[in-house]
Amino acid sequence: MATEPKTATSAWALVWDIFQSDKKRRWGLLAELGLTPVQGMALSSLDADDPPTMSHLGGQIMCDSSTLTGVVDRLEALGYVERRPAPNDRRARCVALTDKGRALQAELRARMSPPPPQLEHLTADEAAQLHDLLATAIARHATGA
């Protein structure tokens, strides 16, 4: 296009480009740990101090309850999580990390946290600006401002 728009829409398109170009690295990391993408999402979203119920976890990772049954079955077979009765509802079951699962979660988070190479090319000031803009957007959205 002749004139660059520079709107929220065009900025989002750039975010997409960066996300897409980083996909190979992320998938490779998961594969090295022997996890599928959904297993990685489930594992990294588990709160060690507050094990969610199946339905709560399903809501977090946008996963059907019948799908989640299979996913958690496999994570349990791998020894990363275990199902426990829920305290307040005898129908529900909580998904709790095992020690092995906690260790893998830490490893996963550590390896996933580095930004893609594009963002490494920003100066410290520029990175702080980027952080502030995003934090501002999120905060305004949260407060409905």
Next chain:
Amino acid sequence: MATEPKTATSAWALVWDIFQSDKKRRWGLLAELGLTPVQGMALSSLDADDPPTMSHLGGQIMCDSSTLTGVVDRLEALGYVERRPAPNDRRARCVALTDKGRALQAELRARMSPPPPQLEHLTADEAAQLHDLLATAIARHATGA
């Protein structure tokens, strides 16, 4: 954490949060159009003027050749693409959009392009700053600067 870091890493974590919170909308859009996530990626990455070969398309959307065979089979059965012989290599086949596929691609791109609600809360100036920072990062990475 007590002190906010404001680095490229923390900025990337915020991008993740926004991406995650927008997932439901994106998946819903695809479902409304009767497409799976991979089908959506394939369709939206096809260049109408320059149909890629199977292997080129597979590289773009990070998809194994045998997986892609099935994906393209289904897109072809739905009438969105058609396989054509490649001009220079009698082994290869190009994946070309049909008229129906071009229309769906336009619809898909139009519906996917709006930014998530968080970014709508930025002013025009802030959005332009965000665009510039991301464009700078991408440009420096591309030129190895």
Next chain:
DNA sequence: TATTGTTATACTCTATAACTATA
């Protein structure tokens, strides 16, 4: 009656290995 989770079923995605046709 409604909700939580599982099972049954069917389809899609995914990768590995073997294969055909072409380079």
Next chain:
DNA sequence: TATAGTTATAGAGTATAACAATA
């Protein structure tokens, strides 16, 4: 020999419907 694409096979993700236990 190497590469492009398909097929066969097996496992994992996905959703719908039916179901049992509990709220």
